[in-house]
Amino acid sequence: MTDATSTTPQVRTRFAPSPTGFIHLGNIRSALYPWAFARANNGVFVLRIEDTDVERSSQAAVGVIIEGMRWLGLDHDEGPFYQMQRMDRYKAVLQELLAQGLAYPCYMSTTELDALRERQMAAKQKPRYDGTWRPEPGKALPPVPEGVQPVIRFRNPEGGAVAWDDKVKGRIEISNAELDDLVIARPDGTPTYNFCVVVDDIDMRITHVIRGDDHVNNTPRQIHIFRALGNEPPVYAHLPTVLNEQGEKMSKRHGAKPVTQYREEGYLADAVVNYLARLGWSHGDDEIFSREQFVSWFNLDHLGKSAGQFDEAKLRWVNAQHMKACDDTALAGLVVEQLRKLDIEAASDERLPALCALFKDRCSTTVELAEWLAMVFRDVQPAQDDLDKHVTDAVRPALKAFAERLLSATEWTAAAIQAAMKDVLAEHKLKMPQLAIPVRVLVCGRTQTPSIDAVLTLFEKDVVLKRLQAA
Numbered sequence: 001m002t003d004a005t006s007t008t009p010q011v012r013t014r015f016a017p018s019p020t021g022f023i024h025l026g027n028i029r030s031a032l033y034p035w036a037f038a039r040a041n042n043g044v045f046v047l048r049i050e051d052t053d054v055e056r057s058s059q060a061a062v063g064v065i066i067e068g069m070r071w072l073g074l075d076h077d078e079g080p081f082y083q084m085q086r087m088d089r090y091k092a093v094l095q096e097l098l099a100q101g102l103a104y105p106c107y108m109s110t111t112e113l114d115a116l117r118e119r120q121m122a123a124k125q126k127p128r129y130d131g132t133w134r135p136e137p138g139k140a141l142p143p144v145p146e147g148v149q150p151v152i153r154f155r156n157p158e159g160g161a162v163a164w165d166d167k168v169k170g171r172i173e174i175s176n177a178e179l180d181d182l183v184i185a186r187p188d189g190t191p192t193y194n195f196c197v198v199v200d201d202i203d204m205r206i207t208h209v210i211r212g213d214d215h216v217n218n219t220p221r222q223i224h225i226f227r228a229l230g231n232e233p234p235v236y237a238h239l240p241t242v243l244n245e246q247g248e249k250m251s252k253r254h255g256a257k258p259v260t261q262y263r264e265e266g267y268l269a270d271a272v273v274n275y276l277a278r279l280g281w282s283h284g285d286d287e288i289f290s291r292e293q294f295v296s297w298f299n300l301d302h303l304g305k306s307a308g309q310f311d312e313a314k315l316r317w318v319n320a321q322h323m324k325a326c327d328d329t330a331l332a333g334l335v336v337e338q339l340r341k342l343d344i345e346a347a348s349d350e351r352l353p354a355l356c357a358l359f360k361d362r363c364s365t366t367v368e369l370a371e372w373l374a375m376v377f378r379d380v381q382p383a384q385d386d387l388d389k390h391v392t393d394a395v396r397p398a399l400k401a402f403a404e405r406l407l408s409a410t411e412w413t414a415a416a417i418q419a420a421m422k423d424v425l426a427e428h429k430l431k432m433p434q435l436a437i438p439v440r441v442l443v444c445g446r447t448q449t450p451s452i453d454a455v456l457t458l459f460e461k462d463v464v465l466k467r468l469q470a471a
């Protein structure tokens with residue numbers, strides 16, 4: 001934890017998605033860990049929208065990102081900041097670099113670049129910009145072509161190496177000879193991704209960058225830009241990829257679902273957070289934990305080094321554990337929404353928390369729970385096979401007698417229902433399953449439920465009598 005009297009800067013993390021479509025579980029994990037790290041260290045979590053891909057970005061996609069984060073409880077302290085609204089700032093910093101000789105205009109055309117790369121590959125060299133337009137003392141630059149708008153390139157340091165201690169991958173060192181002079185502004189003057197990211201991280205005082213390992217190759221270039229701008233880079237933690245169930249990188253192309261679809265499918269936000277947390281981080285052997293425990297335990301030292309593979313069956317199991325532990329009134333509020341999808345309005349029904357308590361142990365999602373509870377609110381249609389097998393001529397007199405005793409009962413309690421059933425069993429010389437299963441079939445439309453007396457008390461008495469009389 002950060003000590004209030006310490007001179008250590010306040011932890012500041014960020015999540016910086018591109019709004020080019022829906023956000024899936026692989027994306028949102030890159031929000032979960034920086035959020036948790038900020039919360040664990042009394043820090044600040046920043047939301048930044050990297051919307052410079054104008055053609056593919058949309059405000060609708062931003063809405064989906066924010067909705068998914070809100071559902072999972074990943075609240076941001078600052079933002080959302082939009083890169084497209086910061087163009088003047090980027091251009092001002094570009095001018096500073098140009099003025100200091102840390103960046104320069106390059107007039108090499110795309111055709112010339114392609115030809116250069118082909119020559120390099122033919123010579124079995126790594127394709128890279130050769131510094132034609134890089135100013136050097138005593139070097140004569142080519143004449144500036146007419147009517148050509150240049151790109152702006154960053155002057156990459158020559159000689160030596162760039163290195164950092166990654167909190168996931170350990171020490172990483174890359175020779176500067178491997179890096180050419182990066183384009184940091186396009187011919188129309190718009191800055192490029194790696195440049196914008198650094199300016200944003202400086203301005204937003206980001207101390208820890210926790211992101212996917214597809215950004216590892218960007219990091220040495222970004223470190224150089226940080227230092228050129230007079231800043232030390234943040235701490236980096238590059239997270240391994242999240243794989244889908246087929247072992248491919250989780251992506252929209254490979255069947256990933258929007259985060260909010262898990263809400264529609266009946267998963268609890270805390271269960272998804274629990275599952276995602278374990279998909280790349282661990283706290284001993286703990287599998288099930290609350291959001292509060294996760295935040296109190298989280299640090300960067302226990303991030304996994306290998307790719308995590310999504311397993312929906314495991315997610316369902318985690319969700320089932322959270323449902324069992326969930327407050328019944330809170331669970332009822334979630335089930336109300338699922339019941340509405342079944343055209344059942346039960347928001348004002350006082351029985352709902354008790355119904356959730358009785359049936360939640362049998363369910364993995366709130367969708368399954370709503371499907372169980374539907375029998376209380378609308379007519380059931382028992383399977384004909386169940387009717388033929390259990391509601392026989394031999395048991396019908398006992399069913400009639402049971403209905404009569406319930407009708408005359410002065411109390412509608414589990415004890416009263418149990419007493420009526422025991423009397424009928426004794427009178428008709430039956431064992432409990434011989435009567436209880438037909439009652440379940442007729443009243444619930446199922447052959448298996450929790451204790452029948454507990455179940456029946458949660459039905460309205462006249463509904464139970466009507467369904468028993470259908471025998």
